Amino acid sequence: MSLFLHLAWRNLWRNARRSSITLAAIAFAVLMVALQDGLQEGTYTANIKAAIRLSSGYLQIQHPAYHNKPALRHSIAYSDELRRKVDSVDAVVAYAPRIYADGLLSFGDQSMGALIVGVDVQREPLVSDYHKKIRDGRFPAEDKPFEIVVGQTLLQNLGAKIGDSLVVLAQGFDGYLGNLFFTIVGTTKTGSEDLDRMSVFMPLAGAQELLGMWGRCSVLAIELPRLNDIPETKRALTAALSENQLAVLAWDEVLASLKQLIEFDQISSEIQMLLLVLVVAFGILNTILMSISERYQEFGIMLSIGMSNSRLVAIIALEVVMLAILGIFIGDLLALGLNSYFSVNPIELGGEMMELYEEYGFLPMLKSSVEPSIFIKASVECLVFTLLAALFPLWKVYKLEPLKGIRYT
Amino acid sequence: MLLTLAWRNLWRNKRRSAIIIASVAVGVIALTLSDALSLGMMHQMLNNRIGAHVGHIQIHAPGFRANPSLTALLTDPDAIQTELASIPAIRQSSKRIVQFGLLSSSRSSAGVNIVGIEPERERRVSHIARSVVEGHYPDSSKGDILISRHLARKLEVELGDKVVAMASARDGTVGSEVFRVCGLFATLDAEFDKFHVYASLPTVGSMLGLTKEASQIVAIVDEVDSVGAYREAIQSQLGGVLDVASYRDLLPMLVFQLDSYEQLIWIFYLIVGLAMFFGIVNTMLMAVFERMHEFGVLMSLGMARSRMFALILLEAILLGLIGTLTGELLSWLVSIPWERYGLDLSVFSEALGSLGVGNKIYPFIAASTYLNSLIMVPAFAVLGALYPALKAIRLRPVEALRYV
Structure with a gap:
């Protein structure tokens, strides 16, 4: 296994330029997804708290x-x-x-x-x-x-x-x-x-x-002290008031349309981000496919001297995973920097943009968040899409015959 | 010559070109469809508001819009309507009395805008008649009131029940009138529904102590896009004293939202463009290195470096253009059923309701969307090819020939 790791790692840096560009693409996708999610999470939390303090209560x-x-x-x-x-x-x-x-x-x-x-x-x-x-x-x-x-x-x-x-x-x-x-x-x-x-x-x-x-x-x-206390306190209150025929409602039930507005906004930007990751994944598919066809001769030789197809696939898969993890790490690091900056220094909106936000009952500002879930989600999303992009090229290597590989031009 | 060469080069390695074209096309589809969805939604919000109540043009006495009350009334609305009828671009006009008041049932009460309408004319300036879901639209007879389904639930009334409207009359007393709920309406805008009830103009007028005055005149024009010009024309025809406003003045925030979206969409183009850029750089880089030998031959034969540089960029432009056109064609195909049947988003009906969109979104791809991606995307392809092309021409022919 350590031989495989070694091989995969060396293969990556045999063409350092290509690997770096792919790395940059993955990092870019992670950064964009985590930045967008962070800004949404932070802005929503601030708005929910404001709405709670201005109308519903927790x-x-x-x-x-x-x-x-x-x-x-x-x-x-x-x-x-x-x-x-x-x-x-x-x-x-x-x-x-x-x-x-x-x-x-x-x-x-x-x-x-x-x-x-x-x-x-x-x-x-x-x-x-x-x-x-x-x-x-x-x-x-x-x-x-x-x-x-x-x-x-x-x-x-x-x-x-x-x-x-x-x-x-x-x-x-x-x-x-x-x-x-x-x-x-x-x-x-x-x-x-x-x-x-x-x-x-x-x-x-x-x-x-x-x-x-x-x-x-x-x-x-x-x-209540925190948003996270809502479900449990709601249960406790409902139990305490069980004989009184009273209803206990959380803010998202009282302000159902605010809740749905947020969900709607989340889903529409989720779709946008998925499309972005898809575009990046296509670029990665492209790169892997080309780098593989460039190395068909090499693969052909390896196969003819006794390497099995599945091992070859494993090495290339390892290359992709290493690249993905490295790219995700860089992307997360950059996103962490930007998200923590914007969670301390929210972007204040002015002029007509401010009025527009107020028209919809939102605070006129964009704030970010450094909740771990944001980075985990962005990382998993990009990892999955990168691996999906690698499937087709890997399958081609799996099907490669030694002679065809050697003769491939 | 260069173009023919570039074109032929593209098809020498069909698979490589196909992969680049596919990744560009995916990016373009992503851009176009999400743009279509957002544009569709925002235009629906605007059109629903215009259709439900606002109309294209509204005429008020000066001061009414700042403080909508009986202190600023059109004293002779009929004369204005006669004047408007002589302007060919105006399809229809209708006058209204609008006064905030309290509507009470035996169970509950609610603050509402009491709107006195000319039932027959109102049909042709707003959708309210078509929004009746139960019972009937008020006719000119006294005592009919149309309220929203939402308000009926709040007041706990049904069709035929009595409600009492109270509002400040012109002489400062509180005028009141008993109405019977003749119908229930539901527009796409839940917020609007909460605050509007409709009765016939003479009834509301007599309740408020008005004789022939009205609060506003709403007009619908033929060409919505030239509404600004019509506004000017009407303003000058009416002598310049009255406050003539177009929907752009009446719904400034929605109009601003639409305008700023159209100005800010390039950020999204930039982000997706960058994502495409990485893929293109890599692919073009490999394409160039694979062909180093060939470039060496071309250079030894005497091809100028500038022409080779142009050749590589031209190939990138062609790939970008073909990819973009493919993407646009596919988006167009997808959008045909969307534009026709709409996208059912009733899962979010409450949110869409409070936005005034409706349960279905009818996305549409604007000509500007096609044009934007046709310019931006090939530009990114060229950017992506810049570095590989520079690499290629920096090589000396002998090295390039030996390059493996």
Whole structure:
């Protein structure tokens, strides 16, 4: 075996130029695949975390019917029992009750539709970043239930300013219309134009009063330390709440379309990368095929002095594998360098590109990741394609007859 | 002469040429088809949005687009429509009232854009009539409202159920009206569906205290590609006071996405080109070294180095061109059924729905795609042949003759 290794290694460097170019091709393919995957992985993780902190939370506890029919009727009781049970699950860092409702804001002779978000002023900052998105003014005070924060664009469209009072009109829990005065204390700029044009934030107590939802909330948003904690915590919560007829949903169930958008994007670039690897594989097939036909005479001689075809095949296969491993190693090394640079220094997008990302609800930046799985995937993918490319040339060597080899020109 | 020589050389070693041509063709197929898929998807997103609601041209009172409310209304929309009817390029126009309001059932309520339409004219400016999946499209009679299937689920209403619409009226009071759900619609854009309901213009107008005013006029033109020119023409015909916008102004982000894609696609071409380049360098290198002896003979016979250099590059160009054309031909064959029947991607229906694409993508290969690869790919083939060609002409004839 060591003789084979030795032979294969020497064969590689008999034509150093050709081997180097093939090496470069393999390294290039690995680099491209790992770079692309790294940028996707990093960007998605950052976006998922942002989406979790801006809307869903890692997990949500809901009424089982709420996800399909988000009506106030499908709200849940925010009871001591519920709090106790959620607290009993270890991984839960924090939780916050929220109320979501649609309503109409009136200021002067202007009325605008709005998405009302009622939040627990104390708990919410532990779960979401709403409090960081205040542009002017401040978040509502804890003991002032009738203070309200209005999306920046919405405030402009209403023609109101901080300090004004407006009327919020909404259909309550029991179906009747409720309306109450609220004082504007701040505006938000969330980075999502939709949220800034549509949403208002008010203390939970104010929302409960407006909607007749005393002691109730629409969802309970839950904060966890890491994305990887989701499956297990979800199981633990479901078990703890088994008697309560409540549903526990992960962020990717609450934000199903974001999840699918990511999957779709992943698959389409996966296809692009496969095509790239395929093109490289064709180049490698080409090179191996030609280098073999150049060496037919040599092979013919080896065969006629007693070497078996299968051994010859083994030597050439070893050459290919060595080349592939070396190329993959170089590619991974380069990719590791670039990926770690871009995971620390994300590419910030500006101008219209930024607006485009925000339009789809994405953070306007590209960030990379150095998850080992990225490099493993790129390496395996390129190794498999290189070996597949070698199959046909190897088969030709296997079928080679000594005399034909010697006479081949 | 050189061309004939290059052409003959290609077919002297058929297998070698065939391998290079095949690898170029695979690269071209990869480029063309993924470009076709992306272009198809983006054009669908744009066309679906235009078809569902936006139209080609919209006319508003100044200020409406910044703050869509009753403070900026077209005071005499009928006069504008008469004016528009005299412009031959405009196929159809229709007026709408748009006001954000609250729609409530006995179970729940939702914030929506209440759109008052002229039912018959609206049919010819948007797809909304064709998007009705249950019940019927509202006619001019009072009290019909068309809501999306999505909204019906949220409000927990069915066909024939009553809903109450409330919105701020022109005089500052809150106007309300009881409607009966006459039909449910579903467009390809899930986000759009959540926020739009349709009723007849007079009903919505009287609910909001309007007499003959409207919020917007939507128009469809004959030649979509010259929409910019039409916009100018309409603007000047209407006296320059009104805000005339084309879909390019109304959907700036989608248009920007399409434009920037077309500008950035060369990066993908570059990457695939580089991948091809490695294969080509190697193959050309071997091809040149195999023929060193022959080159030695040519040089001894007095062939100029520059002509030999050109000969090798010419061979590479020919290989690149043949490979590209083969790839394009194959891509074209693949794209025929795609363009006709579409690619069913319903696995991703929710994601495609929120993108406004639809379950099926109809890829199409633009003329520019063919042209791009026809220029870029042979260029990479030449780049790949550059180093081998340099190697060949640097040899001295005597050495080349002895080369084994």
